[in-house]
Amino acid sequence: MKNKSAVAVIAALSALISGGLYLLFTRFPTMPLAASAQAAHVDSAWNGLLIVEGVIYALVMGFLLYCVFAFRAKDRREQGEKFDRSRGRFVEVGWLAVSIALTLSLAALGAHELRELIKDPTADIDIEVRASQFSWEFYYPQFKTYGAKLYMEKGKRHRLILSSKDVVHAFWVPEFRIKQDAVPGKAIPMILTPTKLGEYTLLCNQLCGRDHYNMLATVEVLEHEDFESNMKAEF
Amino acid sequence: MTEFFASLAAGVVVFVAGYLGLRGPLGPQGACVLAYLASLLAVLGVVGGAKAMRSYALGREPEEKHGVARYFSFDVDHKVVGIQYTAAAVVIFLVGGLLALTMRLELARHGLQYLTPEQYVTVMSLHGITMVVVALIATAGGLGNFVVPLQIGARDMAFPRLNALSFWLLPPAVLLLLASPFLGGLDFGWTAIAPLSTQGTTIGKQMFVLAFVTAGFSSIFGGVNFVATVLTMRAPGMGWNVLLYQHLFWYYSHPAVYIMILPAFGAVLEIIPVYARKPLFAYKLVAGALMTITALSFIVWAHHMFTSGMWMLLKLPFMVNTELISIPTGVVFLAVMGTLWKAKLRLDSPMLWALAMVANFLIGGLTGIPLADAPTDLHLHDTWFIVAHFHFTIMGGAVFGFFAGFHHWFPKMTGKRLNETLAKTQCALMFVGFNAVFIPLFWLGNHGMRRHVADFPEWMDPVQTFASLAALVVGSSVIVFSYNVLTSLRRGEEAGMNPWEALTLEWKAASPPPHGNFKTPPVVSGEPYDYGVEA
Numbered sequence: 001m002k003n004k005s006a007v008a009v010i011a012a013l014s015a016l017i018s019g020g021l022y023l024l025f026t027r028f029p030t031m032p033l034a035a036s037a038q039a040a041h042v043d044s045a046w047n048g049l050l051i052v053e054g055v056i057y058a059l060v061m062g063f064l065l066y067c068v069f070a071f072r073a074k075d076r077r078e079q080g081e082k083f084d085r086s087r088g089r090f091v092e093v094g095w096l097a098v099s100i101a102l103t104l105s106l107a108a109l110g111a112h113e114l115r116e117l118i119k120d121p122t123a124d125i126d127i128e129v130r131a132s133q134f135s136w137e138f139y140y141p142q143f144k145t146y147g148a149k150l151y152m153e154k155g156k157r158h159r160l161i162l163s164s165k166d167v168v169h170a171f172w173v174p175e176f177r178i179k180q181d182a183v184p185g186k187a188i189p190m191i192l193t194p195t196k197l198g199e200y201t202l203l204c205n206q207l208c209g210r211d212h213y214n215m216l217a218t219v220e221v222l223e224h225e226d227f228e229s230n231m232k233a234e235f
Numbered sequence: 236m237t238e239f240f241a242s243l244a245a246g247v248v249v250f251v252a253g254y255l256g257l258r259g260p261l262g263p264q265g266a267c268v269l270a271y272l273a274s275l276l277a278v279l280g281v282v283g284g285a286k287a288m289r290s291y292a293l294g295r296e297p298e299e300k301h302g303v304a305r306y307f308s309f310d311v312d313h314k315v316v317g318i319q320y321t322a323a324a325v326v327i328f329l330v331g332g333l334l335a336l337t338m339r340l341e342l343a344r345h346g347l348q349y350l351t352p353e354q355y356v357t358v359m360s361l362h363g364i365t366m367v368v369v370a371l372i373a374t375a376g377g378l379g380n381f382v383v384p385l386q387i388g389a390r391d392m393a394f395p396r397l398n399a400l401s402f403w404l405l406p407p408a409v410l411l412l413l414a415s416p417f418l419g420g421l422d423f424g425w426t427a428i429a430p431l432s433t434q435g436t437t438i439g440k441q442m443f444v445l446a447f448v449t450a451g452f453s454s455i456f457g458g459v460n461f462v463a464t465v466l467t468m469r470a471p472g473m474g475w476n477v478l479l480y481q482h483l484f485w486y487y488s489h490p491a492v493y494i495m496i497l498p499a500f501g502a503v504l505e506i507i508p509v510y511a512r513k514p515l516f517a518y519k520l521v522a523g524a525l526m527t528i529t530a531l532s533f534i535v536w537a538h539h540m541f542t543s544g545m546w547m548l549l550k551l552p553f554m555v556n557t558e559l560i561s562i563p564t565g566v567v568f569l570a571v572m573g574t575l576w577k578a579k580l581r582l583d584s585p586m587l588w589a590l591a592m593v594a595n596f597l598i599g600g601l602t603g604i605p606l607a608d609a610p611t612d613l614h615l616h617d618t619w620f621i622v623a624h625f626h627f628t629i630m631g632g633a634v635f636g637f638f639a640g641f642h643h644w645f646p647k648m649t650g651k652r653l654n655e656t657l658a659k660t661q662c663a664l665m666f667v668g669f670n671a672v673f674i675p676l677f678w679l680g681n682h683g684m685r686r687h688v689a690d691f692p693e694w695m696d697p698v699q700t701f702a703s704l705a706a707l708v709v710g711s712s713v714i715v716f717s718y719n720v721l722t723s724l725r726r727g728e729e730a731g732m733n734p735w736e737a738l739t740l741e742w743k744a745a746s747p748p749p750h751g752n753f754k755t756p757p758v759v760s761g762e763p764y765d766y767g768v769e770a
Binding site: 028030031032041042045046049053056057060061063064067068071072073076078079080081082083088091092095096099100103106107110111113114117118162168170172174177178179180181183184185186188201203205206207212213214 | 474477478511512513514516517520542543544547550551554555558559561562565566568569571572573575576577578579580581582590593594597598601604605608609610611613614616617618678681682683685686687688689690765766767768769
């Protein structure tokens with residue numbers, strides 16, 4: 001009898017917590033604007049985790065809060081009861097089974113989105129991204145032009161070939177989501193497909209020295225015609 | 236000349252050691268250790284080690300030697316050391332082989348023919364340990380020393396004198412082993428497993444231990460020398476994996492975070508049953524879970540390197556291995572929840588800290604999964620999301636767990652009780668302040684706040700200012716803490732032996748426990764977490 005009402009109270013508390021989380025995450029979106037095809041895969045993995053983990057958090061916190069309020073000793077002479085070991089065993093096995101199933105499904109979702117991100121190495125436009133302390137340089141081999149601003153064409157697959165002249169840097173545009181280190185002695189490819197026109201900020205995301213905080217560049221995503229004319233103009 | 240003085244000095248020490256051993260309080264065991272160390276130095280002196288060290292101290296280049304004699308001297312050329320090692324390995328192999336034949340001789344027929352049982356065990360033990368030495372040194376020490384520096388285009392090993400020393404520690408060790416049959420023999424095999432090996436002692440056993448330590452130093456010196464040589468002495472143009480440092484760093488540093496959190500789990504799980512007045516739920520399962528975390532912690536390190544440019548397909552196993560850790564971590568929560576269920580909770584300050592730790596670590600643990608998950612980590616890596624995550628595990632987990640333990644054991648350590656009101660105030664301030672600082676950081680990280688930078692876009696100002704103000708709340712909690720500890724030490728209430736009515740043995744000692752801990756040895760009469768009454 002008493003157990004049933006406890007379950008009801010815990011369920012209500014958990015619903016309250018998950019409702020609160022839902023409002024919080026809608027009022028303050030957990031991710032910035034998604035402006036690349038790759039961002040969709042990252043966000044899909046993220047949303048899966050957010051939902052499952054939000055529910056786990058609500059259930060565990062609901063349970064803990066209920067216990068802290070419902071099971072307080074009224075005076076210090078009160079003692080708890082030793083529990084029934086056979087029922088304890090049942091709870092242990094059930095808990096393990098559920099956590100294994102959840103972990104494996106989340107890993108499967110992650111593996112699926114990871115595969116989506118890396119399965120296709122082909123690209124329409126190659127851009128060599130050369131990092132050095134504390135600036136970025138972009139070379140477009142198909143157009144044989146250089147620049148300090150990264151131009152990309154909307155909807156096209158770009159292969160960014162990252163390299164570094166000195167220490168490890170990292171390429172990150174939050175709106176594009178995926179991130180890649182630029183490592184001296186290596187040329188690391190990264191496929192990016194911008195999907196929204198506009199200007200973004202490229203941030204160096206690996207501590208590279210004194211002016212790391214300021215190692216920024218502008219990324220501009222353009223329509224086909226604008227991109228082409230930009231490439232042909234001298235700069 | 237140096238050799239002469241070294242041997243003379245060693246002779247004097249051997250004589251004094253022997254004299255002290257026979258007449259003084261040192262006893263024959265101590266005397267033999269001293270005599271051995273003296274002879275070791277003498278050997279090194281005679282072969283030229285002292286001279287080599289002196290030339291090093293004076294900043295001179297090692298002297299180049301010629302002829303056969305160099306192979307019997309403290310020569311720092313890696314080619315000589317390699318040949319010395321190879322020759323020594325062959326000689327020791329012959330000795331070990333003769334010992335094996337001796338064993339076969341006795342074993343050819345049943346019954347005892349040539350050896351007494353004690354002699355057989357000694358011969359068998361020596362065969363084992365000498366052959367182990369051969370297997371360890373022959374290829375690495377001999378061929379490796381000769382070939383590796385040449386193969387990587389280096390002038391020599393990184394530390395040529397250390398290299399010579401690591402060889403020259405070996406002959407004394409082996410001679411010592413071979414002397415043991417004449418000094419009482421060995422009866423514990425080459426593994427020297429205790430307690431057999433610590434039961435009774437002969438000089439022969441002492442020799443085994445000394446030889447073992449000497450050979451151990453020899454191989455450690457050799458090992459570090461090889462690592463340093465291969466890492467630093469490669470010819471120009473011989474590239475190395477630029478990611479190796481990151482792999483090595485995380486191979487150590489990921490298990491290290493569990494070294495931080497597992498003791499805090501231990502403290503919290505130790506504390507909660509005391510204040511729940513119930514046994515710890517799923518005790519064996521959670522013990523197994525902590526060991527599982529320890530084992531898994533060694534195969535997850537590259538989840539720190541998803542953006543590093545390592546081989547793409549490695550991301551999958553490291554992602555799955557890391558996410559598996561959430562299963563044993565979940566068991567820790569099961570143990571806490573099962574213990575709280577239908578408990579009779581006493582919300583004393585240690586319990587509040589323990590519960591705060593659990594609430595923090597729930598966030599810390601859950602936010603670890605998006606970082607282990609390769610697709611989401613590509614966005615979150617090196618942002619404030621990870622900064623917030625590890626503060627929730629290490630500050631929210633390890634530090635709050637420490638404070639739980641601190642409040643629980645403070646009466647035992649000092650004999651005084653902390654002021655409970657102040658302790659609970661500190662806990663509340665730190666819990667609220669800590670969460671207020673770090674929860675917004677997750678959000679900032681997702682929206683572009685990089686770690687390791689001093690500046691950020693203006694639109695982040697409201698959130699950043701809020702976090703800075705909240706940090707002052709955390710700071711104020713530490714002032715409350717310091718005040719509480721200082722005043723409680725001076726005029727705190729006497730704690731008595733067992734203020735929390737806990738069952739573990741430390742609460743059967745006085746507070747603070749006197750020298751020697753217990754007046755009479757405590758008698759264990761039940762399980763350590765067996766709180767509560769029969770249902």
